[in-house]
Every structure is written in structure tokens, then in C-alpha cells.
Amino acid sequence: MHYLPIILLATFLSVVINLFLKRFNVPTVIGYIMTGIAVTAFFDLHRDFTEQLHHIAEFGIVFLMFTIGLEFSYRHLIRMKREVFLYGTLQLLLSALIFGFFAYNLGGLSFKGAIITGLALGLSSTAIVLKMLGESGQMHAPFGRKAVGILIFQDMAVIPILLMITIFSSRSSDLGGMLWQTFIDAVAVAIVIYLVGKYLLEWVLAQIARANSTEIFLSAILLIVIGAAQLAHFFGFSYSLGAFLAGMMLAETHYKYKIEAELVPFRDLLLGLFFVTVGMQIDLPVVAKNIGWILGVAVAVMALKFATVYLFLRFFTRSRVALKTALALAQVGEFALAVFALAQANGLLDARITQIMLSAIIVSMVASVFILARIRDIADRFSPEPEPDFRPPESAGFHNHVIVCGYGPLGRKVCAELKRQQASYLVLEHDIHRMEEGQRAGEPIFFANAANEGTLRHFNAAEASAVIVAVDNAKHLRLICEALDAVAPEANVVAKAKTRSEAELVVGLNVDHVVIESEEMARLLVAEAMRCRLGIHAKR
DSSP states (O other), X not given: OOHHHHHHHHHHHHHHHHHHHHTTTOOHHHHHHHHHHHHHHHHTOOHHHHHHHHHHXXXXXXXXXXXXXXXXXXXXXXXXXXXXXXXXXXXXXXXXXXXXXXXXXXXXXXXXXXXXXXXXXXXXXXXXXXXXXXXXXXXXXXXXXXXXXXXXXXXXXXXXXXXXXXXXXXXXXXXXXXXXXXXXXXXXXXXHHHXXXXXXXXXXXXXXXXXOOHHHXXXXXXXXXXXXXHHHHHTTSOHHHHHHHXXXXXXXXXXXXXXXXXXXXXXXXXXXXXXXXXXHTOOHHHHHHTHHHHHHHHHHHHHHHHHHHHHHHTTTSOHHHHHHHHHHTOSOXXXXXXXXXXXXXXXSSOHHHHHHHHHHHHHHHHHHHHHHHTHHHHHHHHOOOOOOOOOOGGGTTOSSOEEEEOOSHHHHHHHHHHHHTTOOEEEEEOOHHHHHHHHXXXXXXXXXXXXXXXXXXXTTGGGOSEEEEOOSOHHHHHHXXXXXXXXXTTSOXXXXXXXXXXXXXXXXXXXXXXXXXXXXXXXHHHHHHHHHHHHHHHHO
């Protein structure tokens, strides 16, 4: 099979479909799923091809979980222990009991098949929920924290669910040995990742950063992510869990913000490919033949899941927060697709039930995209109470502050003047040597690329009292001002340019004042010369 026409058509359709859907504020996830359906129907792709592509696309979830790990360091995860371990356990166990009961008594499944079905339907879509929450800036809202905590627990729970399928389909009687081996493997993965992160990673990244090469730095990060994912997979766990642990490990280093900024394009591209493969799994003839069953199952599952999450959260939080969390987690997730496929391969479910369940899961994922896009409006209809303001943990201390971009000679003088005036400020510097120099001087400096929109959001540029761009590179000046124009269009931006032609690079962008170095220096020199001349005349 020639892959180039398939890739070309998929790329063309994803661009055209998403451009059209964006006019109606429809999320790109829907466009990618529609692209997968269209490409599969047009080329009549066989199952082996879509499965191969799905393995590649799975790295979209790997990089997503890695960036989530960067957001949730070990200390942050400990602070979220209630959301992860209490809410996560309650959600999955209650959902599994309810769905397993109906699958066994109404669906006619075997006891083992009902248990696997109940657990699989209890899982929600990490890819969709985190992508939508990230785009809307609600990751750290009260309901967002609870949804993310439950999703993290679900991702960890995938491991025992997959192990359960192996146990149910195994003819071996040594159940205790299998459980003991899994425990040993989990401890081994945790120890290796912890030791590497604590005693080796910071030093290695410092040496790489000193090379001052974005390519080398990015290659090293990709090596760490894929290596951690492969290590977890080698011991029988999911790729995404290994990537999540690697992200938590790197969140403790000084390179967190630069890593996140550099990996976002890879994550979003691979996530798009993942959603294309989700669309490819829809078998249109089977869907058409069983459309009633599929829609009925999808609606019933989402309704039961919503009710379960809402009712138990009402014991712990306000009605509106419980409502929004339940809406966010009502769909069934991508890991359930793998669970059902593996259950069928091991003889726990028949092919027809599996295809109906897979199609119903995808319907729930598509419906959930629209729900998440309008979650505030839906919540206002049923629980119209005001929501408290929230601020991401990384930005909690940044309000009415000054952001200094660049810690070169001028940046150092700017910081000295801000310090003299007792102003609240922070410095963003992407050169490792200058960053270390700033650390030695006791400056609030971060190793980050100020030209990245995600970095500026992290440091709350929209609420900064001023942003001073004091970089030496003309191209970098333009990129920073473009990012500020997109993230903080109302910010008070002051930039330094060497010449008039360099100042023209930021014309049309939201830059309040440009200080042209050559012209300002000429003005000061002339003023000083005239002052000296007047002094000479006065003496005479």
C-alpha cells in the first residue's frame, strides 16, 4: 500500500474540515475524527494498517501525559492526594459496580466479561478532557482539579485492569505469583525513575543546555520521554504512565518551562493523529446496522456515569463543582478502546458486542467535546451560582508584576533599577549561562523561552503591569512581541531595538513604546555635550 496519498488526503481533509468547523466554534477534535472516518471509507483501509497507525498515534497520549506530569510535580500530586486517590477510587469502583451489574444482568455477559466491561466503561478520556481544559484555561479551576485528579487515578488503574484480563484468560493457577511479579515490576520502575531524576537528570540537562542548541536539547527531552515510556512498557505498564512519571520528575528541575514550550508542537500534532485513528476505528456498515443499540448504549452510559460522579461528589463539594466535574467525565475514554479490543482477543467478549461498545465509546467521546466546549453554559442552567476566581499554581504569586525578557547587560541594569524601586518582577531567559548568572545574583529568574505563548501564560503576562523586552536578537524581539500580542494584547509592552530598521520589525504589534538604542544614545550624547558646553560658557 502506498502511504503518501493517504497522508496527503488526511492532512488536506484535516485542514479543510477544521477550518470550516472553526467558523462554528467546533473543537478540532471533531474535525480529526471526521477525517479518520473519511480517509478509512475512501481508501477502504484494512485493520492492520489502522492498528499500525494507532500505535504511532498513541504517542500523542504519551506526550500529553508527559506535559501533565510537568504540571503536577511530586509535591503537587501529594497536595492533590484527595482528588487522585479518594475521588478517583470512588469514581472507578462505583462506575464499575453499576456498569458491571447491568452488563451481567441485562447484557447477558459472563461474570468475567461483565467485570472487564464495568471497569472499562468507568474510564474517561484523558486526551479529550485535558486538551479541552487546557485550551479553555480551566485545568486549575475547582472542577478541573477534581477531573484531572480522577483521570490520573484512572490512568494508573489501567495497569491492574489489563492485568485482570490476563488473569481471567490465563490457564495458569499461579495468581499469587503474577500479582507478586507485578508488584516487583512497579517498585523497580519507580526506583529507577526516581534515582535517575534525583541524582542524574539535573546535571545531564545542565550540560546539554550549555551547548546552547535547541535541537540537542529537544532530542534529549524526546529521549527521556520515550525512554521512560519504554521502561514502563518493558515492565508491563502503559507507555503513558512512564511518560507521566518522567514529567513529574522533570517538573522538579529548572528546565520545566523550556521543556514544556518546546514539546507542545509535538504533543498537539500527535494528539491530532490519535484522534484521526479514533475515527478510523468506526466501522460504518456495523454502525449503520446497529445504530439504535450504539446510540442507546452511549446515552445510557453517559447518563449513568454523570449521575454516579455527581452524586458522590455532592458529599465533598458544592453542587456546581460536582455538576461540572460529572459533565467533564461523562464520556468513556481511549484506554477503554484498548481494553475492549484486548478482552475480545482473549475470548472474554464476542466481536459484535465489542464493535457496538467501541462505536458507543467513540459517540460518547464526540458528544463530550461539545459538552466540554459549553460546560459553563450548561452549568449555569442547573446551578447558576458564581464561581470563585482561580489562578494556576504557577502564576499564584504573579500579579501586577513586571516581566523582564532577557538577562543580558541591559536586562541586568533593568533588574537593578526595578529592585531599587522595590518593584515586583521576574526574568525570563533562555540562555543557560545567563540564567545561572541570574540565580547566583539572587534574581527571580526562570529558564524559559519568552517567545512561547505557553510560557507567557504560565507567568501571567496578561496581568503584568509591564513587560520589558531587553533581548539582543532582532528575530527573537519580533517573536516575543508576536507572542505577547496573542497572549496579552492589553499588556504594557516596552521594547528595546538597536536601530530604526529593527524597531520596524514590531510595527503593527501591541508594543506601547520602542526605545531605539542608537537614537537614544545619540540624544544622550548630544545632551551631555551641550550641558558640558554650557558649563564651560558659565565658567567664562
